[in-house]
Amino acid sequence: MVNESKAPSGRVWPRRHEVGEMLLSAEEIGQRVAELGAAISGDYAGLEPRLIGILKGVAPFMADLMRAITIPVSTDYMAISKYDPTSETTSAVRLLKDLDLSITGKHALLVEDVIDSGRTMEYILENLRGREPASLKVCTLFNKPAQRVVDLPLDYVGFDLPDVFVVGYGLDFEQKYRNLPYLATLRTEVDVQ
Ligand code: IMP
Ligand code: MG
Numbered sequence: 001m002v003n004e005s006k007a008p009s010g011r012v013w014p015r016r017h018e019v020g021e022m023l024l025s026a027e028e029i030g031q032r033v034a035e036l037g038a039a040i041s042g043d044y045a046g047l048e049p050r051l052i053g054i055l056k057g058v059a060p061f062m063a064d065l066m067r068a069i070t071i072p073v074s075t076d077y078m079a080i081s082k083y084d085p086t087s088e089t090t091s092a093v094r095l096l097k098d099l100d101l102s103i104t105g106k107h108a109l110l111v112e113d114v115i116d117s118g119r120t121m122e123y124i125l126e127n128l129r130g131r132e133p134a135s136l137k138v139c140t141l142f143n144k145p146a147q148r149v150v151d152l153p154l155d156y157v158g159f160d161l162p163d164v165f166v167v168g169y170g171l172d173f174e175q176k177y178r179n180l181p182y183l184a185t186l187r188t189e190v191d192v193q
Contacts, residue, residue, distance in 0.1 A: 018186075044073075056170075
């Protein structure tokens with residue numbers, strides 16, 4: 001894939017992005033998702049939790065996680081605009097699609113693909129707390145603690161990752177690579193010519 005970026009000199013350099021090394025195989029991810037599902041099934045027994053997925057990256061994780069849960073659950077989704085890393089406040093985050101269902105009095109479990117700075121999740125938690133759920137917890141498959149700027153309570157974490165940009169299993173670069181069944185780094189090559 002090729003896109004163009006301006007070098008400081010003002011010249012335009014072609015930049016190629018491709019999938020780099022595999023960090024986690026589909027099997028490793030599947031095994032961890034099964035463990036998370038078992039833990040959630042035990043912790044929420046009798047509570048009929050509402051799983052709330054954050055679109056779009058969560059799609060494969062949500063599909064696998066809900067099938068690894070052995071107690072009755074319901075699901076809902078919300079979509080948030082991408083947090084602009086050059087901004088310093090959560091006002092850079094916007095709600096694009098709200099939940100369909102009320103969570104008042106429900107045990108809500110937010111399901112997210114990856115948490116990096118934490119700004120997106122901070123915004124979501126603040127937004128949902130006001131709706132007075134019976135409880136509100138967070139489950140993220142991938143956690144990148146290195147760039148965290150807010151103190152976030154994470155109740156279920158699949159994998160801690162190093163501070164590298166990753167793609168696959170729902171995670172994208174410019175909307176691509178979400179359909180890779182495994183997690184990989186993204187390699188960027190700048191062609192100097
Ligand atoms: P945060 O607000 O900085 O925690 O960013 C969270 C959002 O940034 C995620 O929901 C992803 O959409 C995106 N993101 C963060 N790190 C990565 C990555 O390594 N690959 C792909 N998307 C990422
Ligand atoms: Mg996301």
